[in-house]
Amino acid sequence: MKTLRWMPLALGLLGPATGAAAQVSDDVVKIGVLDDMSGPYADIQGPGDAVAVRLAVEDFGGRVLGKPIEVIDGDLQNKPDVGSAIARRWYDIDKVDAILGLGHSGVAIAVQGIAREKNRINIVTSAGSTDITGKFCSPNGLHWVYDTYALSNGTATAVMKQGGGDRWFFVTADYAFGHALERDAAAVVKRSGGQVVGQVRAPLSTADFSSYLLQAQGSGAQVIGLANAGTDTTNAIKQAAEFGITGGGQKLAGLLVLITDIHALGLRNAQGLLFTEAYYWDQNDETRAFARRFSARHKGKPPTMFQAGIYSAAMHYLKAVGKAGTDEAGAVMAAMRETPVNDFMTRNGRIREDGRLMRDMYLMKAKQPAESKGEWDLMNVVATIPADQAYKGIEGSECPLVRRPQ
Numbered sequence: 250m251k252t253l254r255w256m257p258l259a260l261g262l263l264g265p266a267t268g269a270a271a272q273v274s275d276d277v278v279k280i281g282v283l284d285d286m287s288g289p290y291a292d293i294q295g296p297g298d299a300v301a302v303r304l305a306v307e308d309f310g311g312r313v314l315g316k317p318i319e320v321i322d323g324d325l326q327n328k329p330d331v332g333s334a335i336a337r338r339w340y341d342i343d344k345v346d347a348i349l350g351l352g353h354s355g356v357a358i359a360v361q362g363i364a365r366e367k368n369r370i371n372i373v374t375s376a377g378s379t380d381i382t383g384k385f386c387s388p389n390g391l392h393w394v395y396d397t398y399a400l401s402n403g404t405a406t407a408v409m410k411q412g413g414g415d416r417w418f419f420v421t422a423d424y425a426f427g428h429a430l431e432r433d434a435a436a437v438v439k440r441s442g443g444q445v446v447g448q449v450r451a452p453l454s455t456a457d458f459s460s461y462l463l464q465a466q467g468s469g470a471q472v473i474g475l476a477n478a479g480t481d482t483t484n485a486i487k488q489a490a491e492f493g494i495t496g497g498g499q500k501l502a503g504l505l506v507l508i509t510d511i512h513a514l515g516l517r518n519a520q521g522l523l524f525t526e527a528y529y530w531d532q533n534d535e536t537r538a539f540a541r542r543f544s545a546r547h548k549g550k551p552p553t554m555f556q557a558g559i560y561s562a563a564m565h566y567l568k569a570v571g572k573a574g575t576d577e578a579g580a581v582m583a584a585m586r587e588t589p590v591n592d593f594m595t596r597n598g599r600i601r602e603d604g605r606l607m608r609d610m611y612l613m614k615a616k617q618p619a620e621s622k623g624e625w626d627l628m629n630v631v632a633t634i635p636a637d638q639a640y641k642g643i644e645g646s647e648c649p650l651v652r653r654p655q
Contacts, residue, residue: 272575273316275344280306280563283335283360284350284375286324289454289479293507294352294375297556298322300547302349305563313570321345325356327453332356333363340367346576347372347566349559354378354426361390368578372566374559377505378429379641382603386648389578391585391604394558395527397426399610399639400504401434403525406441407612407631408472408502411523415443417502418470420461420485422477423450430476430504446470451477458485459492466494478505483513490518507553511615511627519615519627526613528554528594529630535593551625557594565590598636603648610639 282302286295299322306318321343325332332353339345340363348364351357352375364371365387373381374393377400381392408414417438421427427450435445447468449461462485465473473494475485482503489495503510506524530540530551539560540551547556569584570576590598590606598608612632621627643651 272577273314274346274576277317277319277344278313278567278570278576279319279321279343279345279347280566281336281339281343281345281348282320282322282350282559283325283332283339283348283356284322284352285327286322288327289481290327290352290375291479292509292513293479293553294350294555294559295324296322297543297547297550297552298350298352298375298559301543301552301556301560302563304543304546305560305567309564309567313567314574314576318567325351325353327353327356329353329355329359333359336360336363336371337367340364340369346370346578347581349562349566350374350555351376352555353424354381354429355424357381358385358425361385361387364389364578370566370578370581372562374562375555376426378425379433380425380429382601382605382646382648384647386603386650388650389582391562391582391600391606393562393606394554395525395610396605396640397429397504398433398641399527399634400525401430401437402639402641403610403612403634404502404504404523405434405437405474407523408500409438409441409443414472414500414502416446416470417443417472417474418446418465418468419448419474419476420458420465421448421450422481423452426478427476431474434474434476434502434504451481453481455481456484458488461485462489462492462494466492466497466499470499472500472502474502474504476504478507479510480513482506483510486514486518486522506613507555508551508625508627509553512625516616516618516621516627520617522615523631524613524615525634526554526611527608528552528557529611529613529628530557531626532611532630539593554594561590561592561594564592601643603643603646603651605640607636607640609636610634 347370354376357376377397421431573580573584595608
C-alpha cells in the first residue's frame with residue numbers, strides 16, 4: 250500500500266496533459282543515466298542506478314503530460330572526455346532532457362557545464378565534490394544525495410569525539426572527488442584541534458595499496474583516512490587488516506562507505522567502522538519496502554544511497570515536469586526548486602540556491618558479526634545529522650548564484 254501511494258500523485262500530474270502536450274519537446278521526456286557501469290564504482294551506482302530510474306518511471310505511470318518517458322544509460326568510464334562526449338551526443342542528437350547519476354566528480358563538473366550551455370538539466374546523485382555547488386554551480390544543475398563535506402563532517406567529527414584520533418594520514422584517490430574528500434576531512438580534523446601528518450595519492454582502481462598503507466603505518470598517525478570509494482576502499486581496508494595495521498592500534502576512517510562495501514568486506518573486517526550515509530535500507534517500513542522492490546530487479550541486493558537517491562531525483566524531476574506543464578529546462582528547474590522533497594529517504598528536503606539538496610544525513614556503524622541477523626543486516630544508525638549541520642553553510646560560497654548581502 251505504501252508503494253501505491255505514488256500512483257495517485259503521478260496520475261494527478263497527468264491531469265493537464267491535453268493542454269500541455271504541445272510543450273513537451275520531441276513528444277517524449279527522455280532521461281539519461283550516465284555512470285560508471287563497468288569500473289570500480291559499478292557496484293555502488295552504475296547498472297543499479299539505471300534500474301532505480303526505470304523503476305521510478307514505472308511508478309510514475311510511464312507518461313507525463315500525455316507523452317512517454319524514456320530512459321537511456323551510458324558508461325562514463327570515469328573519464329571526463331568520455332563522459333562529456335556522451336553528454337553532448339545525448340543532448341544534441343538523442344534529445345535527452347536530463348542527465349542523472351554522473352558518478353565521477355570530474356565528469357559531473359564537465360557535464361554540468363555542458364548542460365548549462367545546452368539549456369538542459371543535470372542532477373548529480375553519485376559524485377561528491379563540493380565544487381559542484383561551489384565554483385562550478387549552475388542554474389541547470391542540482392546535487393542530490395551527499396557531498397564530500399557532509400561525509401567528512403559526519404565521520405571525522407565522530408572519530409575525533411571518540412578520542413585517540415588527533416593525528417591523521419590520508420590515502421586519497423587521485424582525482425577531483427578524492428582531493429575534495431581529503432580537503433574537507435582535513436578541515437574538520439584541524440577545526441577540531443587535530444593535525445594532518447601526511448597524505449599520499451593513489452590512482453583510481455589501485456589493486457595494491459601496500460606502499461601507500463606502509464607510508465600511513467610509518468607516519469605516526471592515529472587515524473588513516475581513506476579518501477576513496479568502491480573497490481578502492483574495500484581493497485585498502487582488506488589489505489590494512491592483512492598488514493596488521495588496525496591490529497597495531499591505528500584506526501581506519503572510511504570517508505565514503507556503502508552497504509555493498511560492508512558486504513564485500515564482511516563484518517569480521519568491517520565491524521565497528523564508522524561512516525556517514527544518506528540512506529539505509531532497514532531504517533523504517535518505507536525504506537524496507539523500496540529495498541524489496543529494488544532487490545527483486547537488481548541481483549537480490551538492497552540499494553545503496555546512490556541507487557535510492559537517483560530514484561528520488563528522477564521522481565522529483567518528473568513531478569516538476571508535470572507541475573511546470575513543459576520539459577523546458579528553466580521552467581522545470583523552477584518547479585523543482587520550489588517543491589519540497591518528501592519521499593522514502595528524504596523528509597522535508599529543500600533545494601538551496603546553489604543547487605544543493607538539503608537533507609538529513611546519518612552516522613552509521615558496522616555491526617559486530619554476532620549482531621547480524623541476515624546477509625544484508627550489516628549496520629546501525631548511530632545518529633541523525635540534521636541538514637543544516639551536515640552540509641557546509643552557504644556563507645562564503647564561491648557559487649555565483651548565491652545572493653550576496655548588500
